[in-house]
Amino acid sequence: MTSTLARPDVKTPRRAWAGLAVLLLPVLLVSMDMSVLYLAMPTLTQSLDPSATQQLWILDIYGFMIAGLLITMGNLGDRIGRRNILLAGATVFGIASVLAAFAPSASVLIAARALMGVGGATLLPSSLALISTLFPEDRARATAIGVWTAFFAGGSAVGPIIGGVLLHHYWWGSVFLINTPVLLVLLVFGPMLLPEHRAAGRGPLDWVSVLLSIGGILPIVYAIKHCAAEGFDLPAVGIGVIGALLLTAFIRRQTHLAEPLLDLSLFRRGLFSVAIGSSTVGMLALAGMSYLTSMYLQSVTGRDALQSALLGIPMAVVVFVFSMSGARIGRKLGTKTTFVLALSLAAVGNLMLLGVGVDGGIGWYIAGSVVAGMGFGIAFTLVSEVAVSSVPPERAGSAVGISETSFELGNGLGLALLGSLAALVFRSGGDFGPTLGETINEAGGNTALVDSARESFVDGMHVATTTGAVLLAAMAAVAFFANRRKSGSTSPRREHATA
16 A cells, blocks of 8 residues: 555545445445356356357447447536436435346346446546546545555456355345345435536537447447357347447547537547557456366366355456556556566466466466556556546546446457357357266256366467457567657656647
8 A cells, every 4th residue: 555545645535435435335345246147157057057158248238328428428427427327326226236146037137237337437537527626636536546556456356256255145136136235325425425526618428429439439349248158140140240340430520629528639649559459458358267167166076155265366356556656657667668567477477377377377377467456457557547638527427437448348259259268169169068067967867968068168268368468468569669759758748748
């Protein structure tokens, strides 16, 4: 924990730190709900009997809805008030959580998860953007962002742990029901501790851009998932082409708007492009690794949800600690160098999972997840700091919306791409069912089939996590070769003043 957290700057009132504590509540919940289902899927599958496609949508639709709406909600919060949209989103998120907890079928659960994504899309950009209002002083703001990021990254890591504890004692719906009392605290104390902030003089939201962005992202992701899992076919390719055309139209429209939904000029400012690439690739690798190792611990090694969750504690602790330290490391080494270091650590951690096997290698899993967690924690803090620092305070919501979109899109793509890649390798290893769990359940007393399926699953996991490592290393190279101009300060006040 940094010294600035232990001794808050004298210019920063205690009320601001109390407000930060309130802002951490929605951040923790949204990030936990990205990963809390990893351990719950085997139990949930037995209760609701979803198809293989429905299982993927139960996992994916939440992140994809957030990814499609974050930029919109960030811009909307700048216009109608960040506190207003935070509280409205918390209400939607809470109601959807109750619906998900008591969902009677897979279809209802998918719909509830989609509604949770709508609510969650309002919580992340508004909470991080409010930090720029609560903490005008640079050093205190950097510390606050470090704490915010620690809870965001730590929430993703601790989600499976909390889920494992709940699943050990209660039914699968409890992983959603715990959201409600936490959000009630936010709704009570938020109006008292959080200042309202809206940008003056902003024009109306361009709803055509909103529709184009959502209409572009979802079809492309669906096409990628379908082709990776089922193979190429004409309908899936056609859907992907439609999505690409809509995204192209969206980007072209942004270049002609006086107040675009996506400010493309940000990608020419400082290290913003490197930060967005790092968050997308980082979350892609983290989501794929977390999902596959959770399935490995339960379906391959035979551990229950709680035992699997306990093995995730070392990574959760490391991600949290290094998220808190990311800003300090960035100040000492420089932002660009720290990005290279963080991404390289994450890549090495993913490669260490090659030591994991059917009959052993838990030590390699723990060591690899810890090393990767160090890199992820550092990188994610820098991404949030760069996003907030790239623009003047009145446009913070828009910039944060872009950075958080990259996190959510990376999370969804990690499950879609790496998860589907692992599934493709798994199915190519023999005459298995759609998933390892289904294969084991239907194998009866055929131990040879079960052993072969587990070997094939581990092979798929190795291919997927190695692919994640290659992508992380490639992003580290991009950061290393970024031109010298992009390695300078990203202080929002200095950069804005000299613009």
